[in-house]
Amino acid sequence: MIPTPWRRPEAPDPAELARLLPAPGDPVMPRDRHHQLEEFLMKQIQQQTVPAPAPAAPRRRVLLIGVPVTALAVAAGITFALTGTGSDSPGKPASVAAPVVAAPVAAPVVQLEPGSTVQLASTTKRIADATARRATPQPSQDQYVYVKTKVSHLSTKVSTDTNASRTWVEPLHTREVWMSPDGLKGWLDEPGYQPEGGITLDRDEPGDSYYKVKALPTDPDTLLKRIYARTNSESDRDQQAFTLIGDVLREQLVPARTAAALYQAAAKIPGVVVVEHSQDAAGRDGVALARLDARTGVRTEWIFDRHTYTYLGSRGVQVNAVDNVKPGTVVDRTAVLERAVVDHKKQRPTSPDAA
Template sequence: MIRKKSRRDEPLDDAELARVLPAPGDPHLSLDRQLLLEEHLMNEIQSTAPAPAPSRRPARRVLLIGVPVTAAALAGAFAFTSLTNSGGSDPVAATPPPVEAPVVGVEPGSTARLASTVEHIAAAASARKTPEPGPGQYIYIKSKVSDLAVSHTDTDDSKAWVQPLHIREVWNSPDGKQGWLDEPGYQPKGGITLDSNVKPSLGAPSYDYLKTLPTDPDALLKKIYKETKGQGNSPDQQAFTTVGDLLNEELAPAKLNAALYRAAAKVPGVVVVEHAKDAAGREGIALAHVDRKSGDRTEWIFDPKTYTYLGSRAVQVKRAYGIKPGTVINWTAVLERTVVDAEKQRPGAQGTRA
């Protein structure tokens, strides 16, 4: 008996498959799922590779950029995300959910007062008494900080999200071999070690290393360009960034501080912004430089009367990565910078530790 081949026995073409099968789902992962997969990947990498030495200075701590999630999912994911230190397992308390990034007016910068402003800043730095850390002592820096978390969500691409302003404390030995970081909510409870055997450099400086740098602005800038070649979005931007990193969480000798400001003024594109606020809300005048690739302007903020360094902020000046102009994506304020007698010891609490 010859059996007729039924329609069911024949393979379905693409059109029929599309008709009988359910529509494919949204390929985007939820934020919590993405964080979980990223954490798993990092754990796999760390389990097969030697742990890197802790960074001596904080890079901009961008967590996620342009992740397509809803604002509600974003807040929920961060509320239940816990972090562990490298090689450890002590969890931190729930990471605070991001908040909407502040938006400010973008004031144009100018070179009209650049030379005089830099000379005021450099003269003040030269005259300022800088504590000299001795053997067994630590450089202590306390800051208020906030960094970009997510550039926008899929339900509102007009808002960026940042970490809530929070306290960050760093202790470093003069030789750079011992250190501690305490940043509640973003590190394991009690903090993490910054101990390192990495040879100090411009990218990972120590106080002892900074004392060896030239105090002639031209020689200093030449060294910065040479040692940062190939880094960053452009040579000029990287030179400006390198100097800025030495201002936030380092202690530099007075003469070097003055040389750093004078060297930075020679970087093409540096301007003065007459009005700026640090993360503590203090008004100041700023030296600034725009990253042409990322569209944000880094501003170093100084007290307009004493020319003391107050802090920094990064303001988006042209739309990029979904971030609209005026958005403050990074903010710092140096609250204390001094020398203490022991790691984890805070000023005014001699003999006690964190």
């Protein structure tokens, strides 16, 4: 739900690369979608069914160094009320050709603004108070949570002939997700990055869902303990906790009191700061709660409208140079354009109902 979304782990070891990298000749795609298709293909193999034909192989291998944070959680075996799009697998093989991915564009570079803890408590309180007062729709079992976002993520192309690399980002594009409250049914439409018309996110077993998010405790301290219980010792547990909360925000409908508790819990995580100016994928300026991942050198920023304190989207900015990505490079951008409850899968709301 809330991707994967966002996208850049630390440089993996050879075993990790063998597991996560697309095979030579695979089409360019973010790791969350690669992982999604990988799960799907494994299910098809187990069921002795034949997957859809692979598209024509391109001439370059693609090394994705900018993956959504959701993919990190999935790779580590961590789940915590995620959006449903990072770990769900498509229901049936697509019979249509794979989409033609839009040509990559130059990565934007911004001036780095330092974060501070001076206004952390007061800013978080304003965000939480405004969120708790905001009315949010409550979907019934036969309805769908609809989230429309604008997204862009970083990738690096590596030539198999010369071993030379070049860093690019996806063009900003629209992504629409429909998920049932129980997480069993869904649809993803991402023109240019999914087959025409979209793909199913239906699954046989209940996944992370609106109902799971709704059931989370609304006391910040209790909630934070629940979050840390889902982390492991394989990497920075504080960063994992921050990532897990961010995943919920990305593509999910969160009840007002729960959302307020999530923001208050996040402020208690060591390393979280306030960045006074950040900009989402739609170009909207806001104040951000942020944390620097020491392993990847990327600071993830959750952006809020500075007047209404509505969650706008997220941004990942390279702070420390890693893998030849220079400081100030924007490696990940999202913007929530609409968030609502609709009656049918693939139905779009007539009037946006922001959460």
